[in-house]
Amino acid sequence: xxxxxxxxxxxxxxxxxxxxxxxxxxxxxxxxxxxxxxxxxxxxxxxxxxxxxxxxxxxxxxxxxxxxxxxxxxxxxxxxxxxxxxxxxxxxxxxxxxxxxxxxxxxxxxxxxxxxxxxxxxxxxxxxxxxxxxxxxxxxxxxxxxxxxxxxxxxxxxxxxxxxxxxxxxxxxxxxxxxxxxxxxxxxxxxxxxx
Numbered sequence: 001x002x003x004x005x006x007x008x009x010x011x012x013x014x015x016x017x018x019x020x021x022x023x024x025x026x027x028x029x030x031x032x033x034x035x036x037x038x039x040x041x042x043x044x045x046x047x048x049x050x051x052x053x054x055x056x057x058x059x060x061x062x063x064x065x066x067x068x069x070x071x072x073x074x075x076x077x078x079x080x081x082x083x084x085x086x087x088x089x090x091x092x093x094x095x096x097x098x099x100x101x102x103x104x105x106x107x108x109x110x111x112x113x114x115x116x117x118x119x120x121x122x123x124x125x126x127x128x129x130x131x132x133x134x135x136x137x138x139x140x141x142x143x144x145x146x147x148x149x150x151x152x153x154x155x156x157x158x159x160x161x162x163x164x165x166x167x168x169x170x171x172x173x174x175x176x177x178x179x180x181x182x183x184x185x186x187x188x189x190x191x192x193x194x195x
Contacts (some may be wrong), residue, residue, distance in 0.1 A: 086132040091124070093117050110186045113178040122171025126155060129169055129176050133157065142167060149179075150191040170194060 088095055101114040117125060133139050141160030148154060149168055157167030168179040168187050172195045181187050 086135055087115065087128050090128040090131055091117060091120065093120070109181060109183070110190050111178075111180040112190055113180075115176045115178075116174055117176075118174055120174050122173065122176065125174070125176035126169045126171045129178060130155060130157070133167060133178075139164075139167070149184075150188045150194075152191050152194065154191070 088098055097118055099116040101116075103112045115125060115129065130144055134142055134144075139157075139159065142157040143160070145156050145158070146153065147156040147168075149156075149170070152170055155169040157169070159165070159167070165180050165182045166184065166187065168177075168191065170177045170179070170191060175195070177191075177194055179187050179190050181190075
């Protein structure tokens with residue numbers, strides 16, 4: 001057997017062994033460990049209400065995620081949203097009267113939050129949202145300026161850390177909107193679809 005043929009066969013055997021180990025055995029082992037040790041997270045951290053999936057506790061995904069909740073669901077024992085709790089407290093609102101909607105799209109990396117508190121003026125909503133956002137450690141130091149976005153008046157929050165996303169606040173009737181993105185063009189596109 002020639003030297004070249006021997007080297008070729010050795011290379012093919014190594015390829016076959018490595019393909020089985022790294023292409024099949026390793027991914028199956030990692031998947032199995034993930035399912036055994038972190039089954040909820042590996043399954044998408046789904047939120048189930050009345051035997052129906054209504055969202056995911058892990059925001060984001062490969063497609064647009066949408067989640068709508070009433071206030072008590074967010075400020076209940078399982079809530080970890082300090083911005084929402086601070087917002088409700090600043091307004092002096094009853095969580096029962098607060099509705100929150102959230103949407104996120106990975107494609108354009110835009111997050112939109114809508115907070116509705118019946119019989120509350122938009123300026124009061126925006127003041128409470130701005131204060132609640134500024135009170136959070138991750139968004140401390142945001143500078144707020146009046147601006148326009150898609151011909152709508154907004155409050156533009158520019159973070160102290162340039163690596164963080166811009167925050168836009170817009171209010172209409174009894175709804176306060178928060179748009180979070182790095183790209184003003186995407187923010188304008190989203191704002192154009194708001195009331």
